[in-house]
Amino acid sequence: MIADLLAEAEHKMEQAIEHVATEFGTVRTGRANPQLLQRISVEYYGSPTPLQQLASIAVPEPRLLVVQPFDKSTVNDIERAIQQADLGLNPNNDGSVIRIAFPPLTEERRKDLIKVVKNMAEEGRVSVRNVRRHSKSEMEELHGEISDDDIHRGEDELQKLTDRYIERIDELLGNKEEELLEV
Numbered sequence: 061m062i063a064d065l066l067a068e069a070e071h072k073m074e075q076a077i078e079h080v081a082t083e084f085g086t087v088r089t090g091r092a093n094p095q096l097l098q099r100i101s102v103e104y105y106g107s108p109t110p111l112q113q114l115a116s117i118a119v120p121e122p123r124l125l126v127v128q129p130f131d132k133s134t135v136n137d138i139e140r141a142i143q144q145a146d147l148g149l150n151p152n153n154d155g156s157v158i159r160i161a162f163p164p165l166t167e168e169r170r171k172d173l174i175k176v177v178k179n180m181a182e183e184g185r186v187s188v189r190n191v192r193r194h195s196k197s198e199m200e201e202l203h204g205e206i207s208d209d210d211i212h213r214g215e216d217e218l219q220k221l222t223d224r225y226i227e228r229i230d231e232l233l234g235n236k237e238e239e240l241l242e243v
Contacts, residue, residue, distance in 0.1 A: 061202055062214035069195040069218060073188050073225040080184035080229055084236045087177055088147060091239075092125045092162050094118075096149075102141040104134060114138060115158075127151075127158040170240050177240065181233040185226050192222040 085095035094117040101108040111117070115129040115138060127142075129135050132155075139158050142151045152159045165173070199214050 061206060062199060062210060062217075065195050065198055066214065066217055066221065069191050070221055072191045073221065076184050076187040076191065077225060077228055077232070079187070080180060081232055083180045083184075084177060084232060087173055087180075087236065087240075088149075088162070089165070089173075089239050089242070091122050092119045092160070094125065096147060097125070097127070097142070097145075100141050100145050102134065102137050104137065111138065111141065123162040123164075125160040125162070127160065128156075129158075132156055165240070173240050174237055177233060177236050181229050184229045188222055188225045188229070192218055 082095075082098075085093065086099060088096055097111050097117060100111040102111055102114055103109075104114060111127070114131070114134055115127045118126045118128070120126055127138060129138055135153055135155065135158060139151045139153045142149060142158070142160065149160050149162070152161070195218055196215055199211050199218070202211060
């Protein structure tokens with residue numbers, strides 16, 4: 061029973077790590093990253109549609125994204141959606157493709173982005189701790205069915221698991237901070 065609870069907790073913590081990594085991918089650095097456009101949805105025939113379903117996104121140069129719509133009639137809609145996403149990017153439309161040049165980040169903007177990334181990391185840590193708290197309470201509910209020693213060992217394992225996943229979040233944060241400070 062304890063092993064099942066630990067496996068479930070580990071799975072949930074892994075999901076929290078994946079979420080943090082995805083969130084970090086949406087933070088703009090000085091380089092072009094297609095993940096930045098992942099959350100953008102475009103109004104297409106009256107319904108919001110994810111950009112990835114309407115266009116291919118390529119990175120031909122480190123500071124350039126090229127969005128090539130599958131349907132040329134959607135170029136203006138896609139451009140408008142990118143502008144409205146408030147990413148600090150200025151798309152250029154030539155009628156068939158959209159080019160997005162990434163200007164170098166200012167020092168002040170880098171510091172702001174680091175604050176944003178630190179908040180995302182803290183949310184990930186809180187999420188991991190919530191998984192720990194929930195799993196620990198489930199272990200304590202087993203108090204009549206299994207011995208106190210087994211529960212205590214399970215809680216120790218749960219704490220080690222929590223520490224390992226928080227350490228991974230800190231590693232991701234360190235990597236993202238390095239990437240943001242890179243000129």
